[in-house]
Amino acid sequence: MSDVAISSAKQAVTKGNLTEDWLALVIGVLVFALSLFSLGGIDLLGWAVTTSVYTDLGKALAPVAKGYAALGGLGSLAATYVSLLVVLTAGVAALGGDIKRFILAFTIVFAIAYASWIVGSYAYIAVVTPADQQKFGISWSLKLTNEGGFIVALVAGLVIANIFPRFAEWLKEAIRPELYIKIAIVILGATIAVTAAGRLNLASSILLRGVAAIIEAYLIYWSVVYFVARKWFGFSREWSVPLASGISICGVAAAIATGGAIRARPAGPVLVSSLVVVFAVVEILILPF
Structure with missing residues (x-):
């Protein structure tokens, strides 16, 4: 950038x-x-x-x-x-x-x-x-x-x-959308932390699944999506990073949080979030059948 x-x-x-x-x-x-x-x-x-x-x-x-x-x-x-x-x-x-x-x-x-x-x-x-x-x-x-x-x-x-x-x-x-979703991420994180602290079995399960998700999402999916976005589609780093996070990690929340972390212009994370929402709506309509 x-x-x-x-x-x-x-x-x-x-x-x-x-x-x-x-x-x-x-x-x-x-x-x-x-x-x-x-x-x-x-x-x-x-x-x-x-x-x-x-x-x-x-x-x-x-x-x-x-x-x-x-x-x-x-x-x-x-x-x-x-x-x-x-x-x-x-x-x-x-x-x-x-x-x-x-x-x-x-x-x-x-x-x-x-x-x-x-x-x-x-x-x-x-x-x-x-x-x-x-x-x-x-x-x-x-x-x-x-x-x-x-x-x-x-x-x-x-x-x-x-x-x-x-x-x-x-x-x-x-x-x-960036501000609202960031607020929601903070509240959600605090909620998960308190819930996990009150239930030891849940906490250990979250930690185990979290480690597996980190390895899978960050080390595999994220890098693959980033590579494809950069190499095949010619996107800039500013666009590729939120796109990779949105697809591999957690949709809208990940795209917005990543965009803020790299100081991307708001248009990128917002468009990625819109893409995620559009696909989610299609899935909501089709997957039940």
Whole structure:
């Protein structure tokens, strides 16, 4: 990668007082720290919204913890939106972003994203087993699980991007896939660590499988994909590295994390992530058969 590319990448990521990587770490650790209060019987995050498979829309949403049942589904959804908006707006301010535009754009993106997830959780789309079909009183289902919401979101994104390009451009201030995925990686890593620490058998299994996965993914698949991308397709290192990570390790998360580590311009990891999502959607539709 040329010095100019490296410089532009750094400027794209670092616009304020924090880098995107450090911001993701701070937010992820903050969420993890708040979750630790539950060890003392104080649930500070139980108000977050969760979505269940449903036929009655009024029963689709609920707080994660029963102790916050008084909030109701819409109340927990509102609390989730407000908390995300406050934390992420502070982060965008630290990165030097346009706060007013982010607030407006994030509100719209959040509404579209969660509406897609709710649609994907509809029983006729999500239910998988015959027992669950009987439970909900339905005779058929697409059997996509509630992850069918990803397909709905993908379709919504394609419609907006291709039919309303100016609107899509305006929304870009709130569409920060690298930041969101990095935050998720930090939280997921902390969750796995705590779970493994509490279960010795699980911890040993994770360590054993982790070593095997490292040897397989890093030493075999990664190097093969990188070689093919460079030798046969003529991709630059900036594109080949996230591509190799995305294919060999862990899809979107690996591509985004690797792109940030090598200071790649955002376009590369984002396009690799889009490629992964497209193939995942195709697999979701085809593999059940």
